[in-house]
Amino acid sequence: MIGALTLIAPKLSVLWRNNRAPEPVAGRVPGNMAIWVAIFSEMSEFALMFIVYFIAKVHFLELFNEGPTQLNTTAGALNTIALLSSSYFVAKSVQSVRLNEIKAATRWLWLAILSGCCYLGVKYWEYMWNIKQGLDVDTNLFFTLYYYMTFNHFLHVAWGSGALLWGIYRLKQGAYTADEHEGLETIASYWHMIDLVWIIIFPLLYILR
Amino acid sequence: MTLPIRRIDTVWLLLMAITIGNAVITETVEPSLLIIVIVAISLAFKGWMVVGHFMELKNANAKIKAWMNAYFIVIPLLVIIIHAFPEWIASMTTLR
Numbered sequence: 001m002i003g004a005l006t007l008i009a010p011k012l013s014v015l016w017r018n019n020r021a022p023e024p025v026a027g028r029v030p031g032n033m034a035i036w037v038a039i040f041s042e043m044s045e046f047a048l049m050f051i052v053y054f055i056a057k058v059h060f061l062e063l064f065n066e067g068p069t070q071l072n073t074t075a076g077a078l079n080t081i082a083l084l085s086s087s088y089f090v091a092k093s094v095q096s097v098r099l100n101e102i103k104a105a106t107r108w109l110w111l112a113i114l115s116g117c118c119y120l121g122v123k124y125w126e127y128m129w130n131i132k133q134g135l136d137v138d139t140n141l142f143f144t145l146y147y148y149m150t151f152n153h154f155l156h157v158a159w160g161s162g163a164l165l166w167g168i169y170r171l172k173q174g175a176y177t178a179d180e181h182e183g184l185e186t187i188a189s190y191w192h193m194i195d196l197v198w199i200i201i202f203p204l205l206y207i208l209r
Numbered sequence: 210m211t212l213p214i215r216r217i218d219t220v221w222l223l224l225m226a227i228t229i230g231n232a233v234i235t236e237t238v239e240p241s242l243l244i245i246v247i248v249a250i251s252l253a254f255k256g257w258m259v260v261g262h263f264m265e266l267k268n269a270n271a272k273i274k275a276w277m278n279a280y281f282i283v284i285p286l287l288v289i290i291i292h293a294f295p296e297w298i299a300s301m302t303t304l305r
Binding site: 024026027028029030036040043047050051054055057058059061065073074076077080081084085087088090091092094095188189192195196199200202203204206207208209 | 217218220221224225228229231232235236240245248249251252255256259260262263264265266268269270271273276280281284287288291292295296298299302303
């Protein structure tokens with residue numbers, strides 16, 4: 001155990017070694033403009049789902065108050081922690097690149113992918129758990145919306161993780177440096193959007209009753 | 210100019226604490242409008258933290274920042290409104 005810690009400690013210390021990074025220029029657009037078009041499109045799509053949820057809820061109050069009590073709140077909270085952490089790891093990766101700490105940036109991205117995979121694993125387990133409880137897409141309107149929203153989001157996490165893998169590949173190729181890392185910022189902005197959407201989905205489906 | 214990296218470490222820990230706190234509160238306390246308001250404010254706060262610190266929009270393009278922050282004002286407000294006035298919203302959204 002102590003031997004393992006001795007091996008890991010120097011690698012972890014690289015991640016936290018620097019505590020200051022160059023501040024981005026004020027007023028700039030993080031990443032490229034095209035990703036912001038995609039981000040606003042995706043957020044509009046999810047906003048539409050949230051509005052449908054709100055309208056359905058006021059028309060079927062009992063159903064929507066009972067729905068969250070049937071879901072596994074622990075799985076929802078674990079997934080929130082996984083996604084918030086992955087977002088944090090991605091932000092640390094971008095800051096590491098600004099310090100030209102390419103190895104540390106790569107490690108942070110691997111941690112982000114690991115968190116993304118944790119999310120996917122927990123969500124898959126949760127779907128199986130739901131099915132064992134007899135809660136499927138046809139159970140009632142609450143569960144139809146639950147599956148539609150969460151599976152849509154699940155797909156975003158899956159292909160977002162693919163984008164993070166691409167970021168690691170580009171880092172290893174030497175494509176990102178302290179001066180030029182727009183591509184990594186673009187991937188990071190998209191990943192943060194995925195996290196933001198879950199920040200809303202979690203209370204709507206698991207907490208509010 | 211330098212940006213303190215430790216700030217996002219603090220934000221991350223704060224977000225974790227709020228998430229766990231929200232889950233514990235709603236599992237242990239009877240649902241009420243006060244709880245809804247607390248959850249909605251937490252939702253707005255978490256959104257602004259991610260937008261400002263992780264997405265780095267705090268000092269970025271003003272329009273993008275404004276739209277992103279507005280998203281996390283409108284949705285929490287809607288959360289409060291639909292829980293405070295469900296019948297009114299239901300009557301407004303009923304096809305006659």
